[in-house]
Amino acid sequence: MISPAPARRPQRVALFVTCLVDLFRPSVGFAAVKLLEDAGCTVEVPALQVCCGQPAYNSGDRATTRDIGRQVIAAFEGYDAVVAPSGSCGGMLAHHYPGLFDDDPAMRARAEDLAGRSHELMSFLVDVLGVERVAARYDGAATYHDSCSGLRELGVKAQPRRLLASVEGLKLNEMASPEVCCGFGGTFCVKYPEISNAMVSEKSADIAATGADTLLAGDLGCLMNMAGKLQREGRPVAVRHVAEVLAGMGDIAPIGEPERGEPEPAKT
Amino acid sequence: MSEARSQILNTIRRSLRRGELSGATREATLARMASPPLGPIPMRAQLPPAGRVKLFCQWAEINNATVARVSAAEVPGEVAAYLARNNLPARAAIAPSSQLDGLDWKSQKLLELRRGNAVASDAVAITGAFAGIAETGTLVMASGPEHPVTLNLLPDTHVVVLCEGDIVGGYEDVWGRLRARYGKNGMPRTVNTITGPSRTGDIEQAMELGAHGPRRMHILVVRE
Amino acid sequence: MQSTSHAFNENVDHALADPNLQDSLGKLKVGFSERRRQAAERLPEFEALRDRARDIKNHALANLDFYLEEFERKVVALGGHVHWAPTAADARDIILKLCQSMGARTVAKSKSMVADEIALNEHLEAAGIAPIETDLGEYIIQLRHEPPSHIIAPAVHLTKDQVADTFLEHHAKLGFTTRLTERNDLVAEARYVLRQKFLDADVGLTGANFLIAETGSSILVTNEGNADLSNTLPRMHIVLASIEKVIPTLEDLATLLRVLARSATGQESSAYTTLNSGPRRPGDLDGPEHYHVVLLDNGRSSVLGTEMQDVLRCIRCGACMNHCPVYGAIGGHAYGWVYPGPIGAVLTPQLIGVEEAGNLPNASTFCGRCESVCPVRIPLPKLMRHWREREFERHLTPAAVRQGLALWGFFARRPALYRRLTGLANRVLALFGRAEGRYRALPLAGGWTRFRDLPAPQPGGTFHSQWARKRGAR
Numbered sequence: 001m002i003s004p005a006p007a008r009r010p011q012r013v014a015l016f017v018t019c020l021v022d023l024f025r026p027s028v029g030f031a032a033v034k035l036l037e038d039a040g041c042t043v044e045v046p047a048l049q050v051c052c053g054q055p056a057y058n059s060g061d062r063a064t065t066r067d068i069g070r071q072v073i074a075a076f077e078g079y080d081a082v083v084a085p086s087g088s089c090g091g092m093l094a095h096h097y098p099g100l101f102d103d104d105p106a107m108r109a110r111a112e113d114l115a116g117r118s119h120e121l122m123s124f125l126v127d128v129l130g131v132e133r134v135a136a137r138y139d140g141a142a143t144y145h146d147s148c149s150g151l152r153e154l155g156v157k158a159q160p161r162r163l164l165a166s167v168e169g170l171k172l173n174e175m176a177s178p179e180v181c182c183g184f185g186g187t188f189c190v191k192y193p194e195i196s197n198a199m200v201s202e203k204s205a206d207i208a209a210t211g212a213d214t215l216l217a218g219d220l221g222c223l224m225n226m227a228g229k230l231q232r233e234g235r236p237v238a239v240r241h242v243a244e245v246l247a248g249m250g251d252i253a254p255i256g257e258p259e260r261g262e263p264e265p266a267k268t
Numbered sequence: 269m270s271e272a273r274s275q276i277l278n279t280i281r282r283s284l285r286r287g288e289l290s291g292a293t294r295e296a297t298l299a300r301m302a303s304p305p306l307g308p309i310p311m312r313a314q315l316p317p318a319g320r321v322k323l324f325c326q327w328a329e330i331n332n333a334t335v336a337r338v339s340a341a342e343v344p345g346e347v348a349a350y351l352a353r354n355n356l357p358a359r360a361a362i363a364p365s366s367q368l369d370g371l372d373w374k375s376q377k378l379l380e381l382r383r384g385n386a387v388a389s390d391a392v393a394i395t396g397a398f399a400g401i402a403e404t405g406t407l408v409m410a411s412g413p414e415h416p417v418t419l420n421l422l423p424d425t426h427v428v429v430l431c432e433g434d435i436v437g438g439y440e441d442v443w444g445r446l447r448a449r450y451g452k453n454g455m456p457r458t459v460n461t462i463t464g465p466s467r468t469g470d471i472e473q474a475m476e477l478g479a480h481g482p483r484r485m486h487i488l489v490v491r492e
Numbered sequence: 493m494q495s496t497s498h499a500f501n502e503n504v505d506h507a508l509a510d511p512n513l514q515d516s517l518g519k520l521k522v523g524f525s526e527r528r529r530q531a532a533e534r535l536p537e538f539e540a541l542r543d544r545a546r547d548i549k550n551h552a553l554a555n556l557d558f559y560l561e562e563f564e565r566k567v568v569a570l571g572g573h574v575h576w577a578p579t580a581a582d583a584r585d586i587i588l589k590l591c592q593s594m595g596a597r598t599v600a601k602s603k604s605m606v607a608d609e610i611a612l613n614e615h616l617e618a619a620g621i622a623p624i625e626t627d628l629g630e631y632i633i634q635l636r637h638e639p640p641s642h643i644i645a646p647a648v649h650l651t652k653d654q655v656a657d658t659f660l661e662h663h664a665k666l667g668f669t670t671r672l673t674e675r676n677d678l679v680a681e682a683r684y685v686l687r688q689k690f691l692d693a694d695v696g697l698t699g700a701n702f703l704i705a706e707t708g709s710s711i712l713v714t715n716e717g718n719a720d721l722s723n724t725l726p727r728m729h730i731v732l733a734s735i736e737k738v739i740p741t742l743e744d745l746a747t748l749l750r751v752l753a754r755s756a757t758g759q760e761s762s763a764y765t766t767l768n769s770g771p772r773r774p775g776d777l778d779g780p781e782h783y784h785v786v787l788l789d790n791g792r793s794s795v796l797g798t799e800m801q802d803v804l805r806c807i808r809c810g811a812c813m814n815h816c817p818v819y820g821a822i823g824g825h826a827y828g829w830v831y832p833g834p835i836g837a838v839l840t841p842q843l844i845g846v847e848e849a850g851n852l853p854n855a856s857t858f859c860g861r862c863e864s865v866c867p868v869r870i871p872l873p874k875l876m877r878h879w880r881e882r883e884f885e886r887h888l889t890p891a892a893v894r895q896g897l898a899l900w901g902f903f904a905r906r907p908a909l910y911r912r913l914t915g916l917a918n919r920v921l922a923l924f925g926r927a928e929g930r931y932r933a934l935p936l937a938g939g940w941t942r943f944r945d946l947p948a949p950q951p952g953g954t955f956h957s958q959w960a961r962k963r964g965a966r
Binding site: 438459462 | 516519520523524535536537540541544545548554555556557558560561562566570575576577578582626627628629632645646647648650651652655675676678679680682683686687688690691705706707708709715716717718720721723724725735740741742743744745746747749750757759760761762763764765766767768769770771772773775776777778779787789793794795796797798
């Protein structure tokens with residue numbers, strides 16, 4: 001699953017942006033690009049990507065998922081690696097795509113090929129490229145949430161912590177239960193809002209108990225869910241994607257906070 | 269009744285898209301049952317005799333039994349002393365086994381023993397054990413004329429006389445001994461494997477001893 | 493057991509608002525998972541044993557007909573009887589007739605999920621026979637007229653105080669008029685009350701954790717000793733077991749035992765693991781004269797050979813629900829039937845229909861924690877997704893969801909159009925969200941904003957539009 005030796009020649013990497021990063025927080029994408037380029041990769045962003053198809057997949061709509069899958073497979077053909085700043089999208093490509101095409105051997109083979117080249121960002125940097133440290137600074141105490149797909153499908157656990165350990169000024173306070181689901185689950189959080197709320201409330205309390213001023217994770221869906229709850233509860237925790245901090249972008253407005261120095265909006 | 273049987277078996281075969289097992293497949297499955305393959309056996313179930321005894325005692329104590337290592341001659345005295353130490357009556361139902369009969373109970377003048385199975389009013393039972401499993405500190409009791417099952421369950425206190433030589437490494441060794449004693453595929457009516465006193469976690473997940481079976485278990489590990 | 497799974501959402505509301513339940517779940521979440529983790533750590537061979545356990549169950553299922561026949565042969569040779577029950581009604585009838593043949597007035601029962609599945613207790617009561625639950629947790633909920641909320645700890649949803657109140661209410665007429673406060677006193681009182689019932693019972697009925705084809709044995713794994721009293725004191729022992737419980741050999745049993753207790757409670761072994769092989773033998777001083785095994789199908793034989801087959805590997809340890817954050821938020825009753833948690837989410841639609849139980853496989857984030865602790869490696873999230881696929885095919889998915897998906901899918905298949913739409917959404921949401929950086933309320937997003945704020949998009953446009961500007965269009 002993970003190649004032990006760091007790649008020597010520069011990798012031609014395609015960035016899988018993810019729909020949430022594209023719509024809500026492009027800085028995550030730019031942070032990913034910076035980290036990949038600093039590690040010696042050339043990064044391209046195939047234009048025809050939209051989504052990995054999970055909303056359809058997890059709703060039981062295999063037909064739509066397969067259509068989207070075919071698009072993704074075609075768009076990302078030919079790159080050495082496909083990297084997503086997301087464990088859930090990375091897992092979709094790396095684990096779930098091949099099974100969608102059991103009835104179509106040619107497509108299945110292409111899906112297997114893509115699966116073999118698909119990675120989550122942290123795991124790609126550490127396990128494949130052998131990156132051990134970053135040249136970033138972040139003054140503060142952070143806690144790290146292990147997003148479920150990244151953790152359980154892709155084995156992402158130690159890698160972000162390894163890189164965070166090299167960030168000057170950053171202290172890591174672990175939660176009591178960093179591996180417990182935050183309650184996002186894609187459409188789950190709006191189909192079963194009360195249960196989702198119970199889960200994210202517990203996560204919020206766990207975060208607060210660490211005394212950290214910053215929450216980090218590798219999946220924007222989880223981060224938006226937790227940020228929204230922390231803010232609704234009035235907890236003073238800045239929420240960021242781990243790639244942003246590692247890329248030295250830890251000073252931009254955190255998730256759910258306005259840009260500093262914004263002019264007063266016209267009242268609408 | 270046999271119609272129901274056919275219905276179930278036929279549905280299974282239809283689902284598995286095959287008929288009744290036959291030929292080589294049937295032979296192979298029969299062979300697997302006749303010579304059962306082993307799964308992974310934990311290292312701790314494969315210790316030499318001295319290590320086995322020590323491990324058995326450790327696990328038995330972790331599981332809330334008390335253990336005394338004694339010689340055969342010391343057994344009756346230790347039983348009487350244990351009952352006295354714990355303010356228990358010097359009266360017990362004792363398994364009618366030749367192993368226990370061979371011990372010098374008469375040396376304990378105040379100890380009243382009744383041979384046979386247990387009844388509701390018995391406070392203490394004394395039995396032997398078919399084996400002890402070092403892997404988990406578990407006693408193995410095989411039912412029979414010499415070991416009524418009620419002795420394992422009804423009284424509040426269960427005293428067990430276990431020979432060191434009967435302490436085996438793991439479950440697999442117990443199966444071997446059962447087959448040796450009762451024949452291949454022969455079994456006593458009941459094999460109770462018992463790990464410590466009865467317990468429950470059904471109230472707030474905190475463990476309490478003495479749910480329905482014995483509250484107290486004392487194991488005498490007897491050296492040869 | 494009557495199902496309330498169709499009322500899942502109402503069940504959830506009650507569960508979230510129940511302080512006693514939430515208190516109990518708080519303890520459960522930390523307790524069981526920590527103990528399992530420690531037990532797994534103590535045994536270096538644990539992962540290899542899990543793989544082997546999965547393989548044993550797969551082999552047994554692939555040869556289920558053969559092993560059931562072998563099991564029957566051995567039981568009959570030992571002097572016992574085997575009854576085949578294709579449906580729940582068949583099992584109920586068989587058991588009732590057996591009890592009536594003994595002139596039974598009471599039946600000492602040890603915990604059996606299958607007995608709940610076929611609604612056995614009500615059937616016996618209607619015929620004037622009193623089933624006495626002897627497992628402490630089952631006894632407590634029988635007094636309270638509640639169903640179990642967990643497959644190995646049926647009363648896990650209750651606090652000690654609730655148990656004390658229940659005992660006071662029901663034991664007072666037996667002379668126990670003090671309200672107890674200590675757990676060990678509660679246990680002692682239950683032990684005393686139930687002791688006579690064991691001794692008086694005409695029939696003992698137990699489930700079985702496993703059935704061994706090699707020896708014709710039924711295996712019971714308990715901690716209390718009640719199952720063993722139930723199968724020793726009465727004159728008849730009835731074992732009620734579903735067909736997928738059969739495994740080939742004693743050696744296979746050893747592997748499964750090694751993963752069962754550790755996965756369930758973190759114990760190395762339960763206090764009592766018993767192998768019963770037929771009625772009392774000549775010369776035995778105790779034990780039942782009659783030994784009957786009732787094999788229940790109730791739909792399981794049709795699961796073989798389907799994409800759901802893996803669910804039949806389940807050895808009923810409860811680890812999945814102990815680790816499930818959804819179960820940890822809502823408890824077992826919310827699932828509405830016999831089997832809660834992740835295993836319930838897969839098994840319930842199978843046994844009572846997806847129209848009734850459709851919410852269960854949907855109320856999951858697919859976090860995967862269940863699969864990661866299942867001793868026989870059942871891919872529970874995948875199986876839940878299969879249910880969602882079947883619901884989608886049969887148009888059981890709520891209309892709003894189907895329409896939303898169809899709309900989204902329309903755009904997702906057309907990247908250029910999708911770009912324009914998201915570009916527009918991005919600009920609108922960014923503009924109106926600029927001042928606060930987030931939305932406290934937003935039309936169409938009520939499900940989200942009811943409980944949390946929604947972060948606004950960063951200003952500057954979508955990633956793709958910014959990338960095109962910065963790096964030139966491709």
